[in-house]
Amino acid sequence: MATSATGTHAPQLDEKRFTPRELNGARILCECLIAQGVDTIFGYPGGVLLPLYDVLAEYPEIRHILVRHEQAAAHAADGYARATGRVGVCMGTSGPGATNLVTGIATAMLDSAPVVAITGQVSKALIGKDGFQETDITGITLPITKHNWLVMETADLAETVKKAFVIASTGRPGPVLIDIPKDVFQGKTFFKGYPSEVKMRGYNPTVYGHVRQIKQAAKMINEAERPVILSGWGVTISGAFDELMELAERGDIPVINTLQGLSSFPTAHPLSLGMPGMHGGIHANHAINDSDVLIAIGTRFDDRVTGNLKSFAKNSKIIHIDIDPAEIGKNVPVHIPVVGDVKNVLQVLNKYVDKRQHSEWREKIAEWKVKDVKRRENEMSRRGRLRPQYIVQQMSEVLGGDAVITVDVGQNQMWVAQHFNFQKSRSFVSSGGLGTMGFGLPSAMGAKIGLGEKTPVWAVCGDGGFQMTLQELATLIQDDIRVKIAIFNNGVLGMIRQWQQVFYDNRQHSTPLISPDYLKLADAYGIRAWRVTEREDVARVIAEANEWPGPTIVEFVIPEVDNVFPMVPPGGSNLDALSAEDVDKQH
């Protein structure tokens, strides 16, 4: 039955594909995924999925990556999606396979990543009877998916798959889940082909902004003396890199990127102010505070961005452009809302925005920035210590603008956010919303598969987060996924250690953690690895690891005590950021 991977079978396959015929649910699913353009599934088999795994070999167009834990399958699908803009697909069996996906699905939900999760379910007759490995995964994932389905008829499968991909990838993207009972995979039905369209009465995302609103926004921008742009992940999702650039340059408007919005605007651009909020630059937070017009684009005013809402942008009129109407007015009151796809909205907006110069305003920001520049210089220059900020800066120099960086969560994430020079869209992948430790490596795996040979993909992880999903090293080897891993080994759960130091009087608990010998670990998996302890070696090793034709691990041994600054205490005003000196004084 299995079609061989020769070029000659293609016409036959097509004929097979377009002839209506009786197929079982498993084959229908594969046909639909291929028609949808899916090339990779990150998955793990199990009892109820066996009818599907039984036919996967017939569909060589679909590459199945056997992960080592379903959480990694979900993160990999997510990383694939974020790095490419295409929908990522993951799969797990009923019960524990499905629940293992949950963290990854929630991660994708909070960062609006288009992921289709497929789960096997016990046979229809067993549903509700606590059958072996039955779990109510549609119930469990109800609040963490954009939508989900339990498919009860093989005949409904094709349409459901189509709906799933439409919903995951349009409007505000997000994860969806399709739960498929074993006998729906086995049941046969007449397959008429993958539907090219589906009707969903209750699903009509607003993609074009209201022109009157846009004109009002343009007027407000044109009259502004101290405008500032806050750009988020929505800019990247909608592919509005160029449009944002045009808006910023036309109006001479400084651009601040949220954590997720990094890489929606080049870090080194003269108008770029980097990140705001908890670990944002002083100048970025001051610019928001002193702005008269804040143009928030594709962003949702997360508390890590705003700090205390009472003191956030209290002097500014706010224009909020977002595709999700429920984001408007959710956290901050807005003067001019524009609901629509960011790219479409900016294309229209840019027509009405005047060319301006805001020299005075930019000079003022430059004054605030002096402090930031000083801090950076300090962080780079402390002699004799291999500091993470320096490593990130070197990574940036060596890798240039081509690489995609995925990060884990904690200090490592913030150091990359603060010091990497992002040049192109989708070059930064981070679990910003859920803050999921263990995200770095598997998301890099997905990103690498999605991007292919040419684009280097680096995962930057702390020793804590890396140990949460390091089982995936085996996946890298088995499927020759050439991810480059940088472990920032400080021997502690760094960000927790920092909080205990700063906010809990340095009462340290449960933060030191041991690691395996990473060189030996890498060796055990057959992965090339380096340990770096000296500044002089950083650039050379990064280059070598990057060149090596295979996955690599670079362990950077960094000081146990090093902090991410500036730091706004949670719930505090963004203007009251603590500096290294403030914290030194505390102790």
Added chain:
Amino acid sequence: MAENNSKKHTIIVWLEDEPGALNRVVNMFRRRAFNIESLSVGHTEETNISRMTLSVIGEDNHVEQITKNLYKLLEVVKVTDVTSEGALIRELAMVKVTADNPQSRSEIMQFAEIFKARVLDVANDSILLEAVGAEDEVDRLFGLLRRYGIKESVRTGRVAMARGSAAVAAI
């Protein structure tokens, strides 16, 4: 949340009859920490479409968020807040009241008549009434009956419809 501008809103939701649709609505309220005062749901003139009347207490912008989040649910076809439109709002209640002597029996019957409540059943020591009316009417009837002893009661929660010939439907 400041409660000063809070008021009771009546929201009508039309949704497709999909498995779990009701669950999604209720779950959204729980997840976003919105409170539901009452909820009633039933079929409509259109096949596959259910109509839900929700009564919620909140400030206007809070209720606006509720509306927007309802629209995010795939099954939800339409949402209208009829609070300010002077819609007719009714509730149906059934109440079983203790009536174990002739005097209480006749008083209860009188109240029933005043409130246009129907007597559905009479037993040795109780009367079962059905009342239809605006929420506060039902409240007042219940208030009067309380002293006889309410053995059992049920209220449907609000249902609402706008006046006039214009029909508000799912489309």
